[in-house]
Amino acid sequence: MGGHVRKFIENAGWPRIIIGLFLLSLYAAAPFVNVRVLTSLSDTLVRVGMNGVLVLAMVPMVQSGCGLNFGLPLGIIAGLLGATTSVQFEARGLAGFGFAILVAVPIAAALGFAYAQILNRVKGEEMMIATYVGFSSVAVMCMAWLLLPFDSPVMIWGYGGTGLRTTISTEGFWRHVLSDFAAFGLDGGAFYFPTGMFLFFFMMLFLVWAFFRTKTGTAITAVGSNPEFARASGIDVNRMRTISVMLSTVLGALGILVYDQSFGFIQLYMGPLYMAFPAVAAILLGGASVNKATMVNVVVGTFLFQGILTMTPSVINSLLQSDMSEVIRIIVSNGMILYALTRKTQVKR
Amino acid sequence: MAQLEPLLTMESVGKEFFGNRVLSDVTFSLGRGEILGLVGENGAGKSTLMNILFGMPVISGTGGFEGKIFFDGREARFSSPFDAIDAGIGMVHQEFSLLPGFTVTENILLNRESTKYNLLVEVFGDRLRTLDRKDMRRRAEAAVSAVGFSIDPDTLASEMPVGHKQFTEIAREIDRSHTKLLVLDEPTAVLAESEAEMLVQSLRGLSKKGISIIFISHRLQEIIDLCDKIVVLRDGSIVKETRPAETDIFQIANLMVGRNVESAAERRRSMASTDVALDVDKLWVDMPGETVRDATFSVQKGEIFGIGGLAGQGKLGIANGIMGLFAAGGSVSVKGRKMRLNDPAASLASDMAFVSEDRRGVGLLLDESIDWNIAFTAMQVHDKFVKKLLGGLVKWRDDAAMQAAAEEYIKILDIKCTSHRQRAVELSGGNQQKVCLAKAFVVSPEILFVSEPTRGIDVGAKRLVLDTLKRVNEELGTTIIITSSELEELRSLCDRIAIVDSGRISGIRPATDPAPEFGLLMMGGELPETGSDIDAKGGDA
Ligand SMILES: Nc1ncnc2c1ncn2[C@@H]1O[C@H](COP(=O)(O)OP(=O)(O)OP(=O)(O)O)[C@@H](O)[C@H]1O
Ligand SMILES: [Mg+2]
Numbered sequence: 001m002g003g004h005v006r007k008f009i010e011n012a013g014w015p016r017i018i019i020g021l022f023l024l025s026l027y028a029a030a031p032f033v034n035v036r037v038l039t040s041l042s043d044t045l046v047r048v049g050m051n052g053v054l055v056l057a058m059v060p061m062v063q064s065g066c067g068l069n070f071g072l073p074l075g076i077i078a079g080l081l082g083a084t085t086s087v088q089f090e091a092r093g094l095a096g097f098g099f100a101i102l103v104a105v106p107i108a109a110a111l112g113f114a115y116a117q118i119l120n121r122v123k124g125e126e127m128m129i130a131t132y133v134g135f136s137s138v139a140v141m142c143m144a145w146l147l148l149p150f151d152s153p154v155m156i157w158g159y160g161g162t163g164l165r166t167t168i169s170t171e172g173f174w175r176h177v178l179s180d181f182a183a184f185g186l187d188g189g190a191f192y193f194p195t196g197m198f199l200f201f202f203m204m205l206f207l208v209w210a211f212f213r214t215k216t217g218t219a220i221t222a223v224g225s226n227p228e229f230a231r232a233s234g235i236d237v238n239r240m241r242t243i244s245v246m247l248s249t250v251l252g253a254l255g256i257l258v259y260d261q262s263f264g265f266i267q268l269y270m271g272p273l274y275m276a277f278p279a280v281a282a283i284l285l286g287g288a289s290v291n292k293a294t295m296v297n298v299v300v301g302t303f304l305f306q307g308i309l310t311m312t313p314s315v316i317n318s319l320l321q322s323d324m325s326e327v328i329r330i331i332v333s334n335g336m337i338l339y340a341l342t343r344k345t346q347v348k349r
Numbered sequence: 350m351a352q353l354e355p356l357l358t359m360e361s362v363g364k365e366f367f368g369n370r371v372l373s374d375v376t377f378s379l380g381r382g383e384i385l386g387l388v389g390e391n392g393a394g395k396s397t398l399m400n401i402l403f404g405m406p407v408i409s410g411t412g413g414f415e416g417k418i419f420f421d422g423r424e425a426r427f428s429s430p431f432d433a434i435d436a437g438i439g440m441v442h443q444e445f446s447l448l449p450g451f452t453v454t455e456n457i458l459l460n461r462e463s464t465k466y467n468l469l470v471e472v473f474g475d476r477l478r479t480l481d482r483k484d485m486r487r488r489a490e491a492a493v494s495a496v497g498f499s500i501d502p503d504t505l506a507s508e509m510p511v512g513h514k515q516f517t518e519i520a521r522e523i524d525r526s527h528t529k530l531l532v533l534d535e536p537t538a539v540l541a542e543s544e545a546e547m548l549v550q551s552l553r554g555l556s557k558k559g560i561s562i563i564f565i566s567h568r569l570q571e572i573i574d575l576c577d578k579i580v581v582l583r584d585g586s587i588v589k590e591t592r593p594a595e596t597d598i599f600q601i602a603n604l605m606v607g608r609n610v611e612s613a614a615e616r617r618r619s620m621a622s623t624d625v626a627l628d629v630d631k632l633w634v635d636m637p638g639e640t641v642r643d644a645t646f647s648v649q650k651g652e653i654f655g656i657g658g659l660a661g662q663g664k665l666g667i668a669n670g671i672m673g674l675f676a677a678g679g680s681v682s683v684k685g686r687k688m689r690l691n692d693p694a695a696s697l698a699s700d701m702a703f704v705s706e707d708r709r710g711v712g713l714l715l716d717e718s719i720d721w722n723i724a725f726t727a728m729q730v731h732d733k734f735v736k737k738l739l740g741g742l743v744k745w746r747d748d749a750a751m752q753a754a755a756e757e758y759i760k761i762l763d764i765k766c767t768s769h770r771q772r773a774v775e776l777s778g779g780n781q782q783k784v785c786l787a788k789a790f791v792v793s794p795e796i797l798f799v800s801e802p803t804r805g806i807d808v809g810a811k812r813l814v815l816d817t818l819k820r821v822n823e824e825l826g827t828t829i830i831i832t833s834s835e836l837e838e839l840r841s842l843c844d845r846i847a848i849v850d851s852g853r854i855s856g857i858r859p860a861t862d863p864a865p866e867f868g869l870l871m872m873g874g875e876l877p878e879t880g881s882d883i884d885a886k887g888g889d890a
Binding site for chain 1: 672693694696697698703705710712713714715716717721725728729732735743744745746
């Protein structure tokens, strides 16, 4: 019995157990401060579905030894280009969402390829350079959003006539097309489960998992473990790294599309700037290290991170009878990011 | 040597890794100026015991240890290697721990640099004292010559041959003025016999100065020659504590293994045919510390070909160059076809495989399991352990086949592990070596390069490894090219042996030629001056 408990703790790792218990205690406390558990749970699940694929976008680069993908904004930009293009062409519904994906993926692949060439030149310092790439691509796009020849009236500034707005609604185009697919509610709408979004998330998880079970996926993992070993086994190390970076970037693009359809808005300009940090924090909380990450790390990490992010503000808010939710959210999320970044965890298999 | 109070005493020391007991009830003591030889099979727990003594983080990170250690009159439970160093213990680990981009001097004096006063010190304190390069150089030279060898103190660690690295590490430990106990974990595994002899000499000198030494080695003759006291470990317990005068190699070997160790295998019958398997012409290889300048030789199909020579002369560079791991030029033909150099994939595609001497650097995926390590190369190069799905579109990893292969080699090579899922980093040095060999065997290549095949392998397993090489050669007709610093090993196994000196082949002789012949070639064909010197001294002692 004691052995089982110890084994469980060893497998899960202390940080996850502590955070998990904290989350559990928040749910336990919720009814006493008039927060509906069912609603909170539903909020958490929606956020998990929204952010899951963005967190998954960390995995390929981590596995190939390129470190955490702080350049996630690059993939997000590709996704946003897909999103705005599909709105421009007034593509609606599931087909519209599919169209956005069709546009976003090749752009993401091309950007990812270029990004990989940069990362292959700075081996050992990937994460710092990735952060720069992310930030500068956002800066470049701030200009591009103004200059690109979009002219759909729902997207451009009302007065000037050119340039895209900072926030574009997907209402009437493909808002909730994934989320509402086969979705169901309970308890008169207090609980809502975005089935379609989860189906998509799990499909992505499955595809990435399967990819890392193939010969190429195995080679990428070996490159991340020991590039010299891989080279001596005839592997083209740079090529494997390139594949992983492209994959991460494409997942970033898909991730933001899922996020936007659920959120209901496309956020341009500075929107993508800080998107990498919560995703990084989530996967680290999930137990990944800088060169090993699994699907379990993704799911567990996203759930813990988003769970705390939804629960803490609402519980504390009701407790203090004031509206500080935004402040608390910022404190909690950055606190968790800091905590996760200072933690170097050993992955367990 | 009667001692009032021993320098080191271990009392019932034990250790478990996640429920896997590797040491139990280890009790012994060591006097000042005494040399203790610690022997035991691969995985017996020697390195673990020394890691406990030295306060290595792997020990505290895996649940600490049992028992008590007394050092220099006080109970010692070091929480980090720095505490151990402060207390006066120096340790040279089984795997190298030099900083590659630093010179010999810097490595030896790291954190103990000679410094000079300058004005900034007044403001910012001692951290800003200027390095006294001249004095550092002098100290490094002194430390290096104290271990009885000479090397330019400005050489970068990354450019040194393994043997020189070993000497540098030992010099580093000796420079610490207050070292009372020196722990050497297999310091001679990568040295040629003459170099090892040199080291043994200098260790004797140290012990005369009152420094105690714990010496771990699989070369039992060294242990008998050097040590005052011998402790034999088997499966984590001491089975015998003895003195060299009361024992001999065979007794120790039998105690270690717990059964009778057969003496060296008889010579095999040659499999060499007249077909040329490998033809090397004017090969040069730019491998730091092991530069090959001009090597020309050819190897017959089915032959076992040896490459020997002193450390740093280039013997290791040949295989590394042919396998594409270091920049190389000249011409290499495999079975008459010219092969592209500087491309590991091309070399592997020509049905060759390589067991590297650098097992941690290129030999292993330390963070992956044994089955991954064994199967990976064969999977990537020859599509073994792959299931084709969707009409060959998807190459799916066949975990079951990988596990079967790993289990097979765990049995054949007697790899000591908890299961095929254990990570390579958790294996003992000798067992890691066996994994490297298994990795090459599963490829079933036509030409197999093996560098230092028995490095760190115990007496019992050595036979196993050499026999396996022989069997592969006889049953599959594999051409084998062995690079080794142990001449005797080469002579017992090979058909012909090439000796490399100054990056050139100084001669190729049948293995049956007398040993002094090879010794002569190693010294570039001249009379071995320093070599005979040492022999004479060794004879006296
Ligand atoms: N970090 C670790 N985690 C789990 N098991 C370990 C770890 N380190 C060592 N072991 C196990 O402890 C046992 C003893 O290993 P150790 O390295 O002490 O052997 P050794 O006597 O030095 O052998 P060798 O002669 O091969 O170097 C081995 O079975 C090994 O698998
Ligand atoms: Mg060892």
